[in-house]
Amino acid sequence: MDPNVRPETMERITSPELAQEFINEQIAAVRQQVGDNKVLLALSGGVDSSVVAALLIKAIGDRLVCVHVNHGLLRKGEPEQVVRVFKEELGANLIYVDAVDRFLDKLAGVDDPETKRKIIGKEFIDVFAEEASKLEGIKFLGQGTIYPDILESKDGIKAHHNVGGLPEGLDFELVEPIKLLYKDEVRVVGKALGLPDNMVYRQPFPGPGLGVRCTGAITRDRLEAVREADAIFREEIEKMDTTPWQYFVAIPDVKSTGIKDGKRYMGWAAVIRAVQTKDAVTAKSVEIPWATLCTIRDRIIAEVPGINRVLWDFSDKPVATIEWE
Ligand code: XMP
Secondary structure, eight states, rough: OOOTTTTTTTOOOOHHHHHHHHHHHHHHHHHHHHHTOOOEEEESSSHHHHHHHHHHHHHHHGEEEOOOOEOOSSSSTTHHHIIHHHHIIIIOEEEEEOOHHHHHHTTTOOOOOOHHHHHHHHHHHHHHHHHHEEEEEEEEEEOOOOHHHHHHHHSSSOTTTTTOOOTTTSEEEETTTTTTOOOOOOOHHHHHOOOOHHHTTTTOOOOOGGGGTTSSSSHHHHHHHHHHHHHHHHHHTSSSOOSSSSEEEOOOOSSEOOEETTTTOEEEEEEEEEEEOOOSSSSSSSSHHHHHHHHHHHHHHHHTTTTEEEEOOOBBBTSOOOOOO
């Protein structure tokens, strides 16, 4: 049986009872796989790695070592929040690594999306290998891989960092307890593990982070514009009655003519996108009220240096994917 294929007999996890059954199975499986060893976990702060962290803490307690890598592609305020929630509130054994320059230097001038993903994935593994060697004797690497990552990598749609970016000769054995789950199931499991709602229902965020939203070759100034515009957009969208499944800003590597203070002002266009979906395999664009759109437009243009236009991407998936790269 291929361990990367979801058995047809596997029931969709839709209830606390089914989630508990899954958790019990995975605790036993992780204990068997890991024995008395330690596991190093890539804790991004997203739903997937947070659920894996909670599951592994239940399975192996303080033999889980969480590492949070700030690769410079995180959303505004995110690294600070991860440290606060996991280290201070949940008491996890957490190591914070500031790798911003290291990642951005490697990515400079690289415009091919798949190459960007592979660089980010490889750099991640290298950082973990370094942390592991400092800690000595860690053979296992926990990962928040989920089923759509595996399916889309198989279909050749894109290489997810959790799957396609792994270099040959990887000397960690992977621990991927949620790799056969769809996103909606991950949330049910997270609830059953007792994680707070704001973590379980947090919108998904791709492993390569803002890197796939700063399309083409990443520059620090455009990346900063993506981060600032995204924070404004999220703030305004979260005032809506129901929060969409995923909502973000992308800034393509294109400048257009504008006018500011009576002079020509070449600027980027911030692309806003909000979608609703069950499992990210298909997605529908979400209606945003005109007044909200105007507030978002005015704030982004006024508050984010380098932006002179705001565009609304209301394309559905398929044919468009959710992310721009
Ligand atoms: P797409 O763009 O394929 O995205 O419609 C589907 C969902 O997956 C997320 N996504 C990623 N997550 N690594 C990840 O961990 C990736 O490389 C990646 N690419 C896309 C995306 O944000 C959406 O929720």
